Amino acid sequence: MTVASSIIEVNNLVSHYGDRQILKNVDFSVEQGEIRVIMGGSGSGKSTLLNHLLALLSPTSGTINVDNIDITSANRKTLTALRQKMGVAFQGGALFSSMTVGENIKLPLKHHTKLDDNTIDIMARLKLELMNLSGFEDLMPSELSGGMLKRAGLARAVIMDPKILFFDEPSAGLDPVTSVELDELILKLRDAMNMTIVVVTHELESAFKIADKITVLFDGEVAITGTVDEIKNSTDVRIQNLINRRPREENVDAEKYMQRLTTGRN
Amino acid sequence: MLKKFYSLIESVGNFAVKRVESAGRLGFFLSQIIARLWMFRFPLNETIKQIHFIGARTLPLILLSGLFTGMVVALQFYDTLVRFGSVELLGAAVAMSLIRELGPVMAALMVIARVGSATCAEIGIMRNEQQFDALDCMAIDSYHYIMLPRLVAALISVPLLTALFDVFGIGGGYIVGVLSQGISDGAYLTGMSDAIVWHDVFMGLVKSLAFGGVIIWISMAKGFYLHIEQKQVGAEGVSQATTQAVVLSAILMLFVDYFVSSIML
Numbered sequence: 001m002t003v004a005s006s007i008i009e010v011n012n013l014v015s016h017y018g019d020r021q022i023l024k025n026v027d028f029s030v031e032q033g034e035i036r037v038i039m040g041g042s043g044s045g046k047s048t049l050l051n052h053l054l055a056l057l058s059p060t061s062g063t064i065n066v067d068n069i070d071i072t073s074a075n076r077k078t079l080t081a082l083r084q085k086m087g088v089a090f091q092g093g094a095l096f097s098s099m100t101v102g103e104n105i106k107l108p109l110k111h112h113t114k115l116d117d118n119t120i121d122i123m124a125r126l127k128l129e130l131m132n133l134s135g136f137e138d139l140m141p142s143e144l145s146g147g148m149l150k151r152a153g154l155a156r157a158v159i160m161d162p163k164i165l166f167f168d169e170p171s172a173g174l175d176p177v178t179s180v181e182l183d184e185l186i187l188k189l190r191d192a193m194n195m196t197i198v199v200v201t202h203e204l205e206s207a208f209k210i211a212d213k214i215t216v217l218f219d220g221e222v223a224i225t226g227t228v229d230e231i232k233n234s235t236d237v238r239i240q241n242l243i244n245r246r247p248r249e250e251n252v253d254a255e256k257y258m259q260r261l262t263t264g265r266n
Numbered sequence: 267m268l269k270k271f272y273s274l275i276e277s278v279g280n281f282a283v284k285r286v287e288s289a290g291r292l293g294f295f296l297s298q299i300i301a302r303l304w305m306f307r308f309p310l311n312e313t314i315k316q317i318h319f320i321g322a323r324t325l326p327l328i329l330l331s332g333l334f335t336g337m338v339v340a341l342q343f344y345d346t347l348v349r350f351g352s353v354e355l356l357g358a359a360v361a362m363s364l365i366r367e368l369g370p371v372m373a374a375l376m377v378i379a380r381v382g383s384a385t386c387a388e389i390g391i392m393r394n395e396q397q398f399d400a401l402d403c404m405a406i407d408s409y410h411y412i413m414l415p416r417l418v419a420a421l422i423s424v425p426l427l428t429a430l431f432d433v434f435g436i437g438g439g440y441i442v443g444v445l446s447q448g449i450s451d452g453a454y455l456t457g458m459s460d461a462i463v464w465h466d467v468f469m470g471l472v473k474s475l476a477f478g479g480v481i482i483w484i485s486m487a488k489g490f491y492l493h494i495e496q497k498q499v500g501a502e503g504v505s506q507a508t509t510q511a512v513v514l515s516a517i518l519m520l521f522v523d524y525f526v527s528s529i530m531l
Contacts (some may be wrong), residue, residue: 054403083405094400097391108404111411156404166403 006065007032007164007196008053013062015048015220022048024220026062030213035190035197037207040217041242049217050168050200054088055079067163084112087157091169093149095141095156102128102137105156112160127155131185147178151185158189164196165189171203183209204243208232216242288495295487299417302410312415320381320416320482321423325430327376332431335372336438339363344447353447357454358461360439361432365462365470367527369432374477374519376431377424378512382485385416386511389489390504398490413490416482424478425471432470469530476522484515 008030015023022045030036040046051057052064055071064071069082095104105124109115115123128134131151141149150170157165167186171179183206190197201207207214208228215225218238224231231239240246343359389412392398401408436458443449488495488511489504496503 051399054399056399056402080405083403086403088400088403090396090400092395094396096397097395098388107406111404111406 005032006030007067008036008198009063009065010049010053011063011065013049013052013064014060015045015052015057016060017048022220023052023059026217026220026222028215028222028225030196030198032196033190033194034212035186035199035210037211037214038198038200038217039202039204039207039214039242041202043219044217045220046200046202046217047168048220050166050198053198054086054166055083084108084160085163087160087162087165089150089154089157089165089167089170091150091172093141093144093153095149095152097141100138100140101133101144101152104141104152105137105159108156108160123159124155127159128152130158130188131155132181147174147182150174150182154182154185158193158195161193162195164198167197167199169201169203170199171201171206179203179206180209182206186210204245291491291494292484292487295413295490296483298409299413299483302407302414306407306410309411309415312411313418316415316419317423320377320419321426324377324380324423324427327380328373328427328431329434331372331376332369332434333438333441335368335431336360336364336435336440337442338438339368339435340439340442344443344449353443353449354453355457355461356439356443356449357436357456357458360443361436361458361462362466364432364435364439365466367523369435370428370470370473370477371519371523373428373431373474374424374481375516377420377427377478378481378485378515378519381420382481382515383508383512385482385485386489386508387504389486390492390507391489393490393492394499394504408490413486416486417479420478420482421475424481425474428470428474465530469526472530473523473526476526477519480518480522481515484518485511488514 006029010026010028013023013026014021026045026049038046038049048057052059053066053071055064055074059072062072067082067085069078071079071082074082095101096107099107102121102124105127106120109120109123113120124137125134128137131154133148133151133155136144136148136152141152144152154167157167170182170186174182186197186199187210189195197210199207199210211228213225213227214231216223216231216239223236223238224234226234232243234240340356340360343356343363344353347353347355347359392412398408398412401411440451440454444451444454488507492503492507493499495510496506498506
């Protein structure tokens with residue numbers, strides 16, 4: 001019997017913004033080569049969770065092990081080495097507006113490798129080709145459409161052939177066709193490069209298409225982690241509401257409602 | 267009544283705490299950039315790009331404002347000196363006031379207007395668009411890659427811009443004094459070379475170096491900490507941060523001006 005190896009392990013993660021608790025004892029693990037989708041409605045804490053996975057935020061308590069390194073306590077040197085094995089595609093691309101698309105994509109290679117310029121150029125063109133962006137390397141980011149920006153961001157994220165790829169909201173703000181193209185691209189990347197991919201999204205169709213497993217967050221807690229079928233067959237009302245796009249039911253206290261209307265206070 | 271008094275004390279306390287926090291952040295920010303001088307290989311290419319932006323592209327503004335400043339100063343001095351029959355001192359008066367005081371201050375104000383505001387807005391937008399997060403995730407140090415080249419470029423460019431401001435100011439004074447008011451060019455130039463000593467030039471250099479550092483430091487820090495210091499983070503936040511950067515760097519620049527003058531005079 002083989003035991004699947006976890007490349008990401010989140011244990012009892014608690015996070016606050018000021019006095020407000022965002023994540024409440026979040027626990028989950030991601031296996032090597034898996035596509036994990038983190039889903040949830042607005043304000044469920046999925047973006048905060050992603051920022052913790054990227055070591056951009058420090059948690060109140062809990063641990064996050066990425067490739068056997070606890071990133072909540074790792075020093076700068078360890079984190080720098082780990083980050084070279086991670087790629088991140090941000091929601092809006094986060095390309096540097098003062099550089100061309102090509103310069104943006106080459107940036108990690110120029111910083112972390114001693115490859116000569118010709119090799120770097122070829123590697124950048126390869127990734128641009130993979131993202132259907134060949135011929136766009138001399139354009140500025142402001143000259144690209146939303147979908148192209150995301151693909152250029154993805155090209156930069158995978159330029160170092162990372163072990164783990166994080167993708168924030170791949171489908172947000174895109175038309176259905178471009179969205180499907182990006183989903184295909186994510187699957188192609190996993191198959192071609194055996195990457196572990198963590199995708200944060202609230203797009204159901206996209207999540208069901210690409211995910212090996214889905215972790216659903218509600219109010220900062222993990223409601224369920226499971227395969228697409230397990231999620232679809234879940235008996236949890238909140239999950240069914242999310243899948244079937246039903247609005248949350250709220251019990252309105254008439255007295256409190258009147259108080260809010262008349263005084264403006266809760 | 268007592269409740270209002272407590273509320274007032276609380277507001278004053280909150281205000282003071284925020285100012286101290288902000289000052290601490292500014293100090294931390296500068297120390298982080300300076301530390302990068304020794305921690306990594308010097309980013310020469312980025313620094314050259316920034317010298318082009320801060321120095322070369324500000325040059326037309328500096329030359330034009332230097333010329334008109336020199337002309338106005340010469341006109342004002344001429345009007346005063348002519349009453350005492352000492353117009354031959356015009357060259358000395360124009361050069362001394364420009365080299366010791368007006369040149370560094372006016373050039374710095376021009377740099378604040380063009381470079382300080384643009385730098386703060388650019389860095390603020392980078393913060394808004396998650397570009398600093400992207401740098402962190404790519405294991406590229408923001409202080410080293412973004413901030414250090416700008417600081418070094420400002421320290422190189424602002425003294426050079428100030429020197430050119432002085433030269434064009436003296437030229438402007440020559441146009442008014444010699445060509446317009448008819449003072450002999452010998453009196454204008456000899457008076458100037460007799461009155462100016464190396465200490466004056468050195469004082470101007472020290473001031474322009476300090477001003478360049480202060481302007482870029484404040485402008486970068488205000489953009490970098492946009493997400494912490496501003497109530498809004500969108501376009502409104504960038505606008506507020508830029509205004510604060512311009513005002514604070516101008517005030518701090520004048521404070522440094524007084525401080526350096528009081529030590530060196």
